Amino acid sequence: MTDTEIEGPGRHRNGDELAESATKRDDVFDETYKEKEGPKPSMIIVWKNIMLMTLLHIGAVYGISLVPSAHVLTWAWSVFCFLISALGVTAGAHRLWSHRSYKASLPLRIFLAIANSMAFQNDIFEWARDHRVHHKFSETDADPHNAVRGFFFAHIGWLLVRKHPDVIEKGKKLELSDLKADKVVMFQRKYYKMSVLLMCFSIPMFVPWCLWGESLWLGYFVPGLLRYTLVLNATWLVNSAAHMWGNRPYDTNINPRENKFVTLSAIGEGFHNYHHTFPYDYASSEFGCKLNLTTCFIDLMCFLGLAKDCKRVSPEIVLARAQRTGDGSTRNRNG
Secondary structure, eight states: OOOOBOSSTTOOEESGGGGGGGGGOTTSOOTTOOOOSSSOOOOOBOHHHHHHHHHHHHHHHHHHHHGGGSOHHHHHHHHHHHHHHHHIIIIIIIIIIITOOSEEOHHHHHHHHHHHHHHOSSOHHHHHHHHHHHHHTTTSTTSTTOGGGOHHHHHTGGGSBOOOHHHHHHHHHSOOHHHHTOHHHHHHHHTHHHHHIIIIIIHHHHHHHHHHOOOHHHHIIIIIIIHHHHHHHHHHHHHTGGGTSSBOSSOTTSOOOBOHHHHHHTTTOOBHHHHHHSTTOTTSSTTTTTTOHHHHHHHHHHHTTSEEOOEEOOHHHHHHHHHHHSOOOOTTTTO
16 A cells, blocks of 8 residues: 655654554554463562652652642743653653654654653653553553553552563564664663653752752652652553543444543543554544644644654544444544
């Protein structure tokens, strides 16, 4: 099938032709995978992670108590850091590096890598590898955050236990040459701990102190810990709530749902039934920029010449799929 192009920001590529190469992608569900028979392996708790996550959330709750005493510029700075962190995950690790749904210039890739370090959710290479495994083996033992195991496991529990052996096995078999060939990805991976210390904690804390005299204590707990915890939970809701609650206009054979709350909290990632149906679509939604700040950001980057080749699914393909496998709902499809 030949490529076609339509006018729009960055000359979007029509995604119809991508269907024929689906079997070559690591982010398309593998219908041949079968879970191993017999008893499941015992769950191994990672007590260090439990302690760290507990302390993090206690710190975030304390940060909430400090918000009323924060300078208004600190509030604005915290929101800004939240958005930059979120874009490092959504526009960066997710749509660019996991799904290759558009191409980014070197300056944009550097910015997104820096933003991803501010989000502190594992380095880009590991994040993208695990996310491809999640798509390829969704809701099975090989899914890192298998939602069939319940809300808590899909939300945060998967980080508190050792990975299922199938997750590790399947992750090692993925073809990740595109990530290994990206010097920005590998540079961030090499210096990840240092970049997290700088971007996730030091800069959010020191900027308010240096520029408008906010206390380091408040700077650490509000734009630091509280902002970081909110970004984490917004991302986790995509794995949990968006796999459990909402309608399925495109495919009722999969668990992911359309969830507006998650769409708002995760700046556009809650159109999840659409995303798992068409993972290569750069907008992760049928509706473009509507309720989708990440898509707006990518479109802006295309306009500035920093991104291009945005892959898109034609309305005809979307409608045909919804009629064939959707639940018949029209609420989300018609806005």
